[in-house]
C-alpha cells in the first residue's frame with residue numbers, strides 16, 4: 001500500500017525513492033510572461049487566445065464568470081480534504097466505485113511501477129455526469145459536495161466557452177469540440193505537501209497531458225513550470241484567475257497549430273494545492289487533424305487514431321527506456 005504523503009509526510013529526510021536522478025532535478029527557471037486574457041473584452045478575444053496559444057501555449061483568463069468567493073471555497077474544501085486524518089481519507093476510495101469516479105492516490109497512477117515517486121498526492125473526481133457521479137464523491141468535509149459541484153458547473157461553462165473561441169480561431173464550427181471531444185471532464189486536485197528539500201524532488205515530472213485542454217486554479221505558492229525552446233519557465237497562478245493550456249489531442253486536431261504544452265511541477269518548502277480540470281475525448285472517438293482543415297488544402301502532420309488505444313499506451317507503463325515523448329513522436333507523420 002502506498003502511503004499518502006499528506007498523511008505521513010516524513011519530517012526532515014526525503015526517502016530515497018523520492019530523490020530524482022540529477023538530470024531530472026529542477027534548476028533555475030525564468031519567470032514566464034503569461035498573457036492575461038479578459039473574457040469580457042469580446043472584440044479581439046479570439047485573436048488574443050490564438051496568439052497566446054501559438055506562442056507559450058498557455059494563457060491566464062480573468063472575468064471568467066466563476067466568482068472569486070466560490071473559487072476560494074472550492075480550494076479550501078479540497079485543501080481540507082487532504083488535511084483529514086488518515087482514517088477519514090481511507091474512506092474516499094470506495095470498493096463499489098468500479099469506474100473510479102473518485103480516487104485518491106499518491107505520486108502517480110503508476111506508483112507500483114515507477115522508478116522515482118513524485119512528491120504529490122492527488123484526488124481525481126469524474127465530473128461529466130454529476131447526477132450519477134456525485135454519490136461517490138467525498139462525504140467529508142460536510143459541505144464538500146455542494147461547494148465543489150457548484151464550482152464544477154461554472155468551470156464547465158467556462159471550458160465550453162474557451163473551446164468555442166478556440167474552434168472559431170481554428171476556422172472550425174463553434175460547436176466542433178462540443179460533441180465527443182469534450183464529454184469526459186475530470187477534476188484533479190493535486191496536493192504537494194511541504195517538502196524539506198525541493199531541489200531533490202519533483203511534484204510531477206516533465207509531461208504533456210493526453211487531453212484536449214486543461215484549466216488550472218492554484219494559489220500563491222509557485223510550482224508550475226513550462227518547457228519552451230529548451231528552457232524552463234515558471235508560471236504564476238494568481239488565486240483569482242485560471243491558467244489554460246493545450247493537451248496532445250488539441251495539437252493533433254488543430255494539425256499542429258496549437259501545441260501541447262510540456263510542463264512539470266516543482267515542490268516548495270510550502271505546501272501547494274492546485275485544481276486541474278481536464279477535457280478528454282470520449283473513449284470511442286477517433287482523433288486526427290480536423291477534416292475541415294485538410295479540405296482547406298493542409299497536409300496532415302499527424303496520424304488518425306482511436307483515442308482509447310492512445311490513452312492506454314500514453315498513460316500505462318512504457319517499454320524500457322521509453323516515455324510519453326516516444327508515444328507522441330509515433331503520432332507524427334514525417335514530412
Ligand code: OGA
Nearest residue numbers: 188190204224265274276
Ligand atoms: C497535472 C499537472 C499542474 C499543477 O495534474 O497534470 O500538470 O500545477 N498539474 O498542479
Ligand code: NI
Nearest residue numbers: 207208209263
Ligand atoms: Ni499536467
